[in-house]
Amino acid sequence: MSIIVTGAAGFIGSNLVKALNERGETEIIAVDDLTEGDRFRNLVDCEISDYLDKRDFLARFARGDCGVVRAVFHQGACSSTLEGDGRFMMDNNYRYSCELLDACQALSVPFLYASSAAVYGGGQVFRESREFERPLNVYGYSKFLFDQRVRRLLPQTRSQIVGLRYFNVYGPRETHKGRMASVAFHCFKQFRENGKVRLFGDYDGIAGGEHRRDFVSVEDVAKVNLHFFERPHSSGIFNLGSGVAQPFNDVAVSMVNSLRAQDDLPPISREAMVEQGVLEYSEFPDALRGKYQSFTQAGLELLREAGYHQPFLRVEQGVERYCRWLLAQPQAVV
Numbered sequence: 001m002s003i004i005v006t007g008a009a010g011f012i013g014s015n016l017v018k019a020l021n022e023r024g025e026t027e028i029i030a031v032d033d034l035t036e037g038d039r040f041r042n043l044v045d046c047e048i049s050d051y052l053d054k055r056d057f058l059a060r061f062a063r064g065d066c067g068v069v070r071a072v073f074h075q076g077a078c079s080s081t082l083e084g085d086g087r088f089m090m091d092n093n094y095r096y097s098c099e100l101l102d103a104c105q106a107l108s109v110p111f112l113y114a115s116s117a118a119v120y121g122g123g124q125v126f127r128e129s130r131e132f133e134r135p136l137n138v139y140g141y142s143k144f145l146f147d148q149r150v151r152r153l154l155p156q157t158r159s160q161i162v163g164l165r166y167f168n169v170y171g172p173r174e175t176h177k178g179r180m181a182s183v184a185f186h187c188f189k190q191f192r193e194n195g196k197v198r199l200f201g202d203y204d205g206i207a208g209g210e211h212r213r214d215f216v217s218v219e220d221v222a223k224v225n226l227h228f229f230e231r232p233h234s235s236g237i238f239n240l241g242s243g244v245a246q247p248f249n250d251v252a253v254s255m256v257n258s259l260r261a262q263d264d265l266p267p268i269s270r271e272a273m274v275e276q277g278v279l280e281y282s283e284f285p286d287a288l289r290g291k292y293q294s295f296t297q298a299g300l301e302l303l304r305e306a307g308y309h310q311p312f313l314r315v316e317q318g319v320e321r322y323c324r325w326l327l328a329q330p331q332a333v334v
Contacts, residue, residue, distance in 0.1 A: 003027065003071055004029045004031060004066065004073065005030055006074045007032055007114075008028075008048070010032065011218065012222075013076065015218045015222050026047040026048070031057045032054060033076075041176075062103040070109075071109065073113075073229075074100055074101075074112065074114065089139060094145050094146050097113065097146050098149060105157065109159055112228055112229065113162070115166070117239070119140050119143050122134065122292075126297055136293070143165075150237060151237070162234070163236070164239075165240055167242070170182035170218065171219060171318065175329075184254075187255040188259070188323060191255065191256055191259055192259070196280060197256060197280070199281055200282060200284050201282055201283050202281075204292070209247060209249035211247065213246070214243070216240065217321070219313065219318070224240050227307070234307070239303060242314065243297065243300040243312060251315055253273065256279070262323075
């Protein structure tokens with residue numbers, strides 16, 4: 001019996017594979033597109049039983065060629081909020097997911113998939129209900145539309161379907177993402193290379209660095225996925241964030257002070273960082289105006305009702321752990 005992880009060489013997918021390995025699960029079929037071959041590095045320390053290209057996988061899975069499958073963790077998607085090619089986004093994120101969902105239902109295989117907080121757009125209420133969902137970009141729309149399909153199917157499901165709306169995820173194995181990597185990673189890179197970090201300046205009536213997001217560690221994301229994997233009779237769409245909105249300044253300050261600690265230097269305040277030129281603010285980019293979430297904070301009521309009661313890491317804890325992981329990697333990786 002196998003477990004399938006799509007997007008397995010990506011950020012969250014590879015962390016899920018590793019988390020499954022730590023539970024003794026090694027019969028894992030990794031599905032991805034390694035056209036950009038360097039992402040294989042995310043799986044080097046993982047144990048898998050097979051690898052399939054995403055273009056070959058769907059037909060083989062639907063035919064039953066993958067044998068007995070315990071669950072599909074569907075993490076594969078284009079996650080760029082800056083992608084403007086709507087045709088590509090809808091084919092890659094929406095249509096592919098629909099076909100995989102249909103195959104899982106036909107085979108009675110549990111289906112756990114990655115949704116996104118991008119479905120909420122610029123709203124101020126982040127609750128899993130249709131009236132609060134107004135995506136600002138085609139990425140968010142592709143996730144939103146698939147969630148609507150799932151909602152229509154849920155009352156008559158043949159097997160588990162769980163959608164997890166990821167908020168701002170950060171942590172190990174995201175270095176391949178380039179400009180779409182988390183702000184925590186960019187702060188690490190900038191400080192190591194230039195001795196300073198830069199955040200967006202004021203926008204939407206909010207001071208530079210004070211835009212607030214629900215930052216969630218990929219460690220917690222893996223734990224929630226496994227919570228539902230262990231409960232195959234639990235279905236639905238759930239927010240997956242920390243439940244706490246923190247400013248980007250907190251991420252930058254936490255990363256800088258984590259790096260300073262490696263040199264036995266004491267922590268300093270945000271005000272001191274600004275005064276010393278360690279923390280700077282750049283003009284808000286025109287390309288993001290009208291498409292940017294200035295505030296996100298996951299409502300966790302449904303997740304808690306589904307039995308997940310573990311605490312989530314705050315930025316200060318998660319960023320410090322992430323910093324230690326980054327420092328332990330070969331220079332070529334980061």
